[in-house]
């Protein structure tokens with residue numbers, strides 16, 4: 191008897207597949223356990239050649255129902271349809287490519303943050319060819335009002351950090367995991383990050399930085415898909431490529447990613463500034479940056 195998924199489960203599965211499409215993952219392979227079992231059976235020695243299906247009838251029922259469920263999903267949702275390539279793909283000019291991503295984002299209503307008091311979408315700012323990119327968590331009140339990331343007190347501290355590295359704010363690119371202000375500056379929720387971050391990934395693939403600095407645990411966990419405390423995340427480089435995406439430039443194999451404290455946290459606990467400076471010095475060494483003379487004295 192055909193097993194049909196209930197509507198909620200079907201929608202959830204369709205949403206998940208669309209999310210993978212947003213990440214640039216289009217190819218899905220259905221693992222057919224019956225075929226795999228029969229292949230495995232053909233490979234085992236005769237003395238171990240038992241009829242696994244006969245031994246595990248419950249497993250056979252589960253396999254059959256999963257198979258028919260997958261067929262039902264395909265028929266009703268057409269979820270395996272391959273989405274067209276992203277508009278910026280094949281565009282080598284990062285300015286034009288970022289513009290296309292912004293247009294694709296539009297007046298976004300993809301997650302619930304669009305109806306929780308945001309004034310505007312905060313897309314990102316800075317040098318579209320930056321070697322160094324900073325990624326925070328989400329816009330706060332000042333950023334929401336001005337439409338630019340890191341413009342409040344935390345932004346001023348980030349500016350100082352950038353200056354101490356011998357750079358100007360306009361040399362780097364700054365963005366957030368979510369582009370709309372979470373109400374009351376709460377931490378963005380998992381579904382909001384999952385919905386919004388594919389646009390950040392596309393921005394990173396277009397900018398092709400040498401180093402991405404994740405500001406704070408929320409940013410680090412979303413970029414790296416690692417759930418670990420800051421004490422474990424900091425102090426090393428990670429190899430990073432935007433999930434499921436390839437850059438238009440085949441010479442760009444991804445960035446190094448470093449994790450440091452969010453400037454808002456450093457405002458609350460200035461004793462950690464020395465630790466953050468160690469993280470930035472690691473990045474400077476990799477990029478061959480010298481601190482300006484004044485900061486070095």
Ligand code: SF4
Pocket residue numbers: 295298299300301302303304311368369370382385386
């Ligand atoms: S946070 Fe991102 S996904 Fe959510 S509404 Fe804003 S732009 Fe869209």
